[in-house]
Amino acid sequence: MAKYKTTEQVLGLMKDRERVRNIGIIAHVDHGKTTTSDQLLASSGIISPKVAGEALALDYLSVEQQRGITVKSANVSLYHEVEGKGYVINLIDTPGHVDFSGRVTRSLRALDGSIVVVDSVEGVMTQTETVLRQSLEERVRPILFINKVDRLVKELKLGPQEMMQKLLDIIKEVNGLIDMYAEPEYKEKWSINPTAGNVVFGSAKDKWGFSLPIAQKKGINMKNVIDAYTASDKSKIEELASQVPIHEALLDTVIKFIPNPIEAQKYRIPKIWKGDLDNDLAKAMLNADPNGPIVMMITDMKVDPHAGLVATGRVFSGTLRSGEEVWLVNAKTSQKVLQVSIYMGQSRELADEIPAGNIAAALGLDRARAGETLIDVGFKTLQGSFESLHYVSEPVVTIA
Numbered sequence: 269m270a271k272y273k274t275t276e277q278v279l280g281l282m283k284d285r286e287r288v289r290n291i292g293i294i295a296h297v298d299h300g301k302t303t304t305s306d307q308l309l310a311s312s313g314i315i316s317p318k319v320a321g322e323a324l325a326l327d328y329l330s331v332e333q334q335r336g337i338t339v340k341s342a343n344v345s346l347y348h349e350v351e352g353k354g355y356v357i358n359l360i361d362t363p364g365h366v367d368f369s370g371r372v373t374r375s376l377r378a379l380d381g382s383i384v385v386v387d388s389v390e391g392v393m394t395q396t397e398t399v400l401r402q403s404l405e406e407r408v409r410p411i412l413f414i415n416k417v418d419r420l421v422k423e424l425k426l427g428p429q430e431m432m433q434k435l436l437d438i439i440k441e442v443n444g445l446i447d448m449y450a451e452p453e454y455k456e457k458w459s460i461n462p463t464a465g466n467v468v469f470g471s472a473k474d475k476w477g478f479s480l481p482i483a484q485k486k487g488i489n490m491k492n493v494i495d496a497y498t499a500s501d502k503s504k505i506e507e508l509a510s511q512v513p514i515h516e517a518l519l520d521t522v523i524k525f526i527p528n529p530i531e532a533q534k535y536r537i538p539k540i541w542k543g544d545l546d547n548d549l550a551k552a553m554l555n556a557d558p559n560g561p562i563v564m565m566i567t568d569m570k571v572d573p574h575a576g577l578v579a580t581g582r583v584f585s586g587t588l589r590s591g592e593e594v595w596l597v598n599a600k601t602s603q604k605v606l607q608v609s610i611y612m613g614q615s616r617e618l619a620d621e622i623p624a625g626n627i628a629a630a631l632g633l634d635r636a637r638a639g640e641t642l643i644d645v646g647f648k649t650l651q652g653s654f655e656s657l658h659y660v661s662e663p664v665v666t667i668a
């Protein structure tokens with residue numbers, strides 16, 4: 269049974285910025301982004317206080333049903349423990365397919381790390397290259413998940429050594445792209461290294477996965493995988509899923525290799541902030557300072573049938589609180605934040621405040637558009653934003 273935490277406990281943890289990670293999943297179409305997200309969502313370990321009391325008495329599935337998780341894309345804050353320490357992993361939905369509107373780039377800007385999913389049979393494809401390039405351009409550190417490893421056994425009927433070779437070829441190709449697109453400083457630092465453990469091999473559909481260090485620790489190897497898929501029934505695959513659950517492998521790897529917001533914002537802000545770095549606002553962002561002036565980048569605006577327009581984005585500095593006025597840099601207007609919440613799958617849970625380094629949802633910002641930058645009203649004369657948007661002026665209606 270997963271360890272559960274309530275929203276309140278998670279909000280407390282969000283203040284400890286070293287325990288926070290902001291990630292997204294990116295992939296070529298059909299390589300398994302949705303299936304992987306679902307596995308993480310199902311393991312999220314955060315429940316609303318409404319069901320917290322009952323959780324222990326319920327089986328896993330009914331907890332999930334109560335939380336109203338659906339299979340389609342979502343933002344979600346996940347709770348995960350490594351070596352007895354709890355972490356909050358904010359998983360941000362990135363658009364499924366690359367288009368020309370810059371939407372992938374925009375949502376990547378809110379992340380510090382990406383899980384790049386690659387189908388083991390198809391290998392690196394055109395969109396793998398595009399999303400990985402965009403990730404590197406935003407200084408978002410990639411880790412690799414080679415998915416559908418079952419296909420290497422079931423369809424290609426490879427032996428352990430051929431399997432390893434095929435997987436190493438994919439890693440080599442991914443490293444070729446990192447070498448090509450990463451800035452010089454990150455080429456080596458961010459390259460994929462199976463021995464170090466920043467690549468997970470597995471099957472999202474069958475719910476198992478491991479990095480080499482995890483495999484070693486648990487006494488698992490490729491031979492076990494082959495045995496599982498050549499067995500007459502599914503029991504060995506299920507055994508694999510309970511020995512090396514995919515969510516554990518991915519989240520352990522994320523916590524180990526993706527930087528926390530304090531580390532990440534130091535080198536990401538100089539890349540993504542279009543403006544001067546030598547003022548109090550930028551300095552607070554560089555330090556992910558929860559006591560600094562508020563700065564938030566809106567990555568997404570969606571209509572909630574009950575609540576109206578919901579703005580989602582990353583708080584880079586300060587603390588987002590309901591009731592406070594913020595300045596919308598592109599819209600050149602101020603608006604009041606009416607409600608602040610965090611994501612739990614399709615639902616949102618109210619929060620009093622969300623500190624720097626986290627992902628938040630806010631109501632009341634209906635003049636904002638995706639890509640908008642919110643700042644402390646005291647800094648409204650300062651030049652700078654994450655993205656300059658061209659607002660079309662509102663039509664003037666004249667009544668004769």
Ligand code: GDP
Pocket residue numbers: 295296297298299300301302303304364415416417418419470471472473474
């Ligand atoms: P997305 O387009 O990247 O979101 O891909 P999906 O998650 O929708 O997966 C595409 C297809 O691949 C679906 O039919 C999945 O069931 C299938 N799939 C996902 N993971 C695996 C896996 O580990 N093994 C196999 N054989 N199929 C998988």
